[in-house]
Amino acid sequence: MAQPQGYRQIYRQTYRQTYRQGCLAAGGAVLAVLGGCASAPSLEADNVKIRRVQNIVVIYAENHSFDNLYGLFPGANGISRATPEQMTQLDHDGTPLKELITFARDGKPDPAYPRMPNRPFRIDAAPVNRPPTMVVPSPIHDYFYNQEQINGGKNNMFAAMSQVGGWSMGHYDGGSDASKFRLWQWAKEYTLADNFFQGAFGGSYLNHQWLICACTPQFANGPDAMRVKLDASGKLLKKPGSPSANVGAAQIFSDVLGGQITLDGYSVNTSQPTYQPSGIPPAPGGPRTHANPQGGKLGSINLGEPVPPQTAKTVGDTLSAKGVGWAWYSGGWNEAVADGLQAPDVPRHVIYHAPAPSPNFQPHHQPFNYYARFAPGTADRTKFIKDGEDFMADIGAGKLPAVSFYKPAGRDNQHPSYTNIMRGDTHIADVLDKLRASPQWKDMLVVVTYDENGGYWDHVPPPTGPGWGDRWGPGTRVPALIIGPSVKRGFIDSTSYDTTSILKLITQRFGLEPLPGVRANAGNLGAALQ
Numbered sequence: 001m002a003q004p005q006g007y008r009q010i011y012r013q014t015y016r017q018t019y020r021q022g023c024l025a026a027g028g029a030v031l032a033v034l035g036g037c038a039s040a041p042s043l044e045a046d047n048v049k050i051r052r053v054q055n056i057v058v059i060y061a062e063n064h065s066f067d068n069l070y071g072l073f074p075g076a077n078g079i080s081r082a083t084p085e086q087m088t089q090l091d092h093d094g095t096p097l098k099e100l101i102t103f104a105r106d107g108k109p110d111p112a113y114p115r116m117p118n119r120p121f122r123i124d125a126a127p128v129n130r131p132p133t134m135v136v137p138s139p140i141h142d143y144f145y146n147q148e149q150i151n152g153g154k155n156n157m158f159a160a161m162s163q164v165g166g167w168s169m170g171h172y173d174g175g176s177d178a179s180k181f182r183l184w185q186w187a188k189e190y191t192l193a194d195n196f197f198q199g200a201f202g203g204s205y206l207n208h209q210w211l212i213c214a215c216t217p218q219f220a221n222g223p224d225a226m227r228v229k230l231d232a233s234g235k236l237l238k239k240p241g242s243p244s245a246n247v248g249a250a251q252i253f254s255d256v257l258g259g260q261i262t263l264d265g266y267s268v269n270t271s272q273p274t275y276q277p278s279g280i281p282p283a284p285g286g287p288r289t290h291a292n293p294q295g296g297k298l299g300s301i302n303l304g305e306p307v308p309p310q311t312a313k314t315v316g317d318t319l320s321a322k323g324v325g326w327a328w329y330s331g332g333w334n335e336a337v338a339d340g341l342q343a344p345d346v347p348r349h350v351i352y353h354a355p356a357p358s359p360n361f362q363p364h365h366q367p368f369n370y371y372a373r374f375a376p377g378t379a380d381r382t383k384f385i386k387d388g389e390d391f392m393a394d395i396g397a398g399k400l401p402a403v404s405f406y407k408p409a410g411r412d413n414q415h416p417s418y419t420n421i422m423r424g425d426t427h428i429a430d431v432l433d434k435l436r437a438s439p440q441w442k443d444m445l446v447v448v449t450y451d452e453n454g455g456y457w458d459h460v461p462p463p464t465g466p467g468w469g470d471r472w473g474p475g476t477r478v479p480a481l482i483i484g485p486s487v488k489r490g491f492i493d494s495t496s497y498d499t500t501s502i503l504k505l506i507t508q509r510f511g512l513e514p515l516p517g518v519r520a521n522a523g524n525l526g527a528a529l530q
Helices: 007-021 028-034 040-051 066-070 143-153 182-189 204-213 315-321 333-340 379-384 388-397 421-436 500-510
Strands: 055-061 191-193 296-298 301-304 326-330 385-387 403-407 444-450 480-483 491-493
Touching: 040 500, 055 204, 055 421, 055 500, 182 191, 182 421, 182 480, 204 315, 204 500, 315 326, 315 379, 315 500, 326 379, 326 388, 333 385, 379 385, 385 388, 388 403, 388 421, 421 444, 444 500
Parallel strands: 055 403, 055 444, 191 491, 326 385, 326 403
Antiparallel strands: 191 480, 296 301, 444 480
């Protein structure tokens, strides 16, 4: 097959530079295209494997660390390899916690959950006995919290810096009779990456942005009420009298969303788009297609003002510039658009609405909807942002574009607190079955991964240093399954990856302009291919 225009030139140039300079400071543009700190022969081999792929599908699930879902997976770098320092959670003063206590919404011990020894524990076994068919608490997953939890790579502040306390140390055995995750079977059949990290510290909102642009949204003129409050050491400012983690959850000065904007004007925690569907209804008398610029509330939660339309370059831009087909498919998109266009005083029944039959659409999981290029009424919005039903139809018809992103609706995304793990496991496994039956399967590569850890503990420190760490991440380790006919079978891939590895793979395969935020030393997933 003929390569995209300019591809061979890019490859020859970057290959020669990498061959000469090895893994030293070869330059972000070089490694952003080829990916990883690898020898020239291995880069060439990865490139040959990646060129065979005609369709890349990314399925983006929600809020589980690697250890939380795959910490007991045979042969993987799981919980048994954690050091005592990593397993033993500390209080705010640096002393080990006496026990792990799950806190309720009021920040006090929840009598519905047993107190546990200070170490990782099974959620789906005695004495906790919460099978994956049950909805369970959702640990806070926040940009500033995540950094404190990681604690310089020691990973021993997860319980102290969580509103649910010790619950953050729980995990499942996906291969046990109590669970039997279908995705475990896909992982056993194909490749499980056990060294894949979320691209950014914190929650879903920011990590969805990093999936498409490897960048952090700007909100320079955001209101002071949305800005984080930090102490002199750069940590979240605790209220006077904030309790020991042996007693209750930490009390933070920043609002319930943890401080949406950094002190220098970057949007890092859950914030709403200017365009509908948004958690903020339209303004009275304003355009129905837009959120109220004055902001709004979700129940008693102040959502703040909407993020201004973004203009940074995304992978959608680089794909379109090369004429490569792509789409962002989202479960419940069409229903949510209609829901968002209602009058501001009409209750929402799709957006952030969990009761059935609502898909429980999550606006902050829709990164392209934050960008001016995809504003309501634009041709690009219609062309590239599609409903989940379109995804299923395109799979069956063999009409998927070269690059497909699929975001399951809230009810199917495995997010704790508003859905259960098993529902999402079944849904994603069913999608994989459909993809394997597709006419396009023979040339397909599927990546199933998670936006972030959901506040759950993981023992492996995120990579740091030149070519890796920056102010934005990487954050905690998450699961990643690499699936397809060209993928190694029954393989555990321990190459160092993060969310930007997906961008690196897409960039290399289609000869795209590299995005500057893609990390130089993150692998390109080529090691999982045969």
